[in-house]
Amino acid sequence: MNILRHRNFSLLLILISFVLFFVIDLYIDLSEGVGADHIWHEFVFLFLAIGASFYQARSVFKIDRELEVTRNELLETKKSYKAWQTKSRTSAQELRRMIDQQFQEWGLSQSEKEIALFLIKGLSMKEIADLRKTSDTTVRQQASVIYKKSNTSGRQELSAFFLEDILAVDNSSF
Numbered sequence: 001m002n003i004l005r006h007r008n009f010s011l012l013l014i015l016i017s018f019v020l021f022f023v024i025d026l027y028i029d030l031s032e033g034v035g036a037d038h039i040w041h042e043f044v045f046l047f048l049a050i051g052a053s054f055y056q057a058r059s060v061f062k063i064d065r066e067l068e069v070t071r072n073e074l075l076e077t078k079k080s081y082k083a084w085q086t087k088s089r090t091s092a093q094e095l096r097r098m099i100d101q102q103f104q105e106w107g108l109s110q111s112e113k114e115i116a117l118f119l120i121k122g123l124s125m126k127e128i129a130d131l132r133k134t135s136d137t138t139v140r141q142q143a144s145v146i147y148k149k150s151n152t153s154g155r156q157e158l159s160a161f162f163l164e165d166i167l168a169v170d171n172s173s174f
Helices: 002-032 036-106 110-121 125-132 136-150 155-167
Strands: none
Touching: 002 036, 036 110, 036 136, 036 155, 110 125, 110 136, 110 155, 125 136, 136 155
16 A cells, blocks of 8 residues: 555656646746747646646556455455365365275275375376386286276276266256
8 A cells, every 4th residue: 555655646746746847837938928829838738737647647546446356356266265275175185084994995905005096096007107116017917906806897997986976967956
């Protein structure tokens, strides 16, 4: 808000300067005996300058109001995002807990759990092998064990086991 006060003061100072310079020029012109038509032209220019100044000031204030509205909308959006982020983090933690529980029920080892999570996330066998610093063959063997223990036929079915209910669409709402 200090910027606004400073700008308002600056605009007022400019306007006062216009008027002051006009008065000084008018005094000089009158003392030199300048004709009325010249004085009339200077009045016209003064009023045009004052009018342009008010128009510019009005534009600046309008932009300030729009900027304030945008700033408030941004703050509301940030609050909404933070709330969504907190809510989704809580939901993700609960989902992760439930996935870990299911892995436990299937009897997956720690390394099988890690690979199963990478498979669900959609990483390729090579990407998983690189992350785990092991060979593709080892990852493929462990993936086969995971599919057997989980009674699924592959990566898609393993992912669907966890995501099907989450992503199920209630057709009655459409």
